Amino acid sequence: MSKLLIKLALKKSKNEREGLGILSGIFGIICNTLLCIFKFTIGSISGAVSITADAVNNLSDAGSGIITILGSKLANKPTDEEHPFGHGRFEYVTALAVSFLIFLMSFELAKNSVVKILNPSEISFNIWYIIVLAAAIGIKLYMAFFNNILYKKTDNLNLKAIRQDSLNDCIATAATMAALLISTFTPLKRADGIIGLAVAVIIFSSGVGIVRDITGKILGNAPSKELVRSIENIMLQEELILGVHDLIIHDYGPGRIIASAHAEVPSDADIVEIHDVIDRVEKRISSELHIVICIHMDPIVVDDETVDYYKNMTEQVIRKINDNYSFHEFRLVKGKTNTLLFDLVVPYDKKTTADILNELKAEYEKTDSSVNLIVTVEHSYV
DSSP states (O other): HHHHHHHHHHHHOOOHHHHHHHHHHHHHHHHHHHHHHHHHHHHHHHHHHHHHHHHHHHHHHHHHHHHHHHHHHTOOOOOOOOOTTOTHHHHHHHHHHHHHHHHHHHHHHHHHHHHHHHOOOOOOOOHHHHHHHHHHHHHEEEEHHHHHHHHHHHHHHHHHHHHHHHHHHHHHHHHHOOOOHHHSSSSOTTHHHHHHHHHHHHHHHHHHHHHHHHHHHTOOOOOOOOHHHHHHHHHHSSTTEEEEEEEOOOOOOSSSSEEEEEEEETTOOOOHHHHHHHHHHHHHHHHHHEEEEEEEEEEESSSSSSHHHHHHHHHHHHHHOOOOOOEEEEEESSSSSOOOEEEEESSSSOOOOOOHHHHHHHHHHHHHHTTTEEEEEEEEEE
């Protein structure tokens, strides 16, 4: 059934990501609306607030389906003058909207559950209640399985959120069944309200998880180490590219990654040949990794004994201070007092730039007090 639905969705949509996002939304609206109706009916008849609250949660999930469809449509809008990098981040915005709906429903459930704890009431029991709730768990498990397939195909965070929300609903519904049984067959009449409150916490925590993932994307998470290595490996496969630094990667939404980097090249190489190499690398990264990248050429002196001597000395000095430090764009201005110019890349910590420079100068004094240092301290963007 899953393969058939995916096939039909892709046939109706030119864009796979948009088509599968819309499919997930429609599928979620249908399933959650039916579950909401069944649970609300049972909850109203039995008087079980945990069942009614679970029905409200399904209604919010149906609303999430609408938001997913809207997000998939908006994220696939073409570029325009105001948005030259596209509208891909709409996916993140709509996923954030889903989390706010989840928060709203969790607060409402918590409020009703507290009232139920303070004023417990009798709950009527019928075996059909258990049957319907068990069926609801089965439906939610299939929804989680289905959205997991779609997520793996698209890496769409909306679908990941819906997958996790479906799994959370399985836990919540199982808790609701437990509340119904405990309240019916034991003297613990407040169990319904207590478990309803626990369900509210589960729903709230799922919203927190979604917000954490999405805000990281919107604010700008560091790129994955795997992606960084892939870009650097492609660049360093070229003989004329001796090193890579100042790699910056911007994520403007799924499939819309923009990057820039500095390529260290021999200063005595033919500029036209280097340009051809850079152009070839940019096209290869675009083709293989689907990233638009702009590469800047940084000429460095090679085969100079004096430069090599001070460069090796600098590397030893830096290693003594911190193995996590690195440097690039090394320059040497020769004279009575040799001046070393380079950029020092340091991790994010509590040390100030002044502290780092003082520590560096003190270590150089032990090795060669005749050098003059001009150092720019910076952090890596990857």
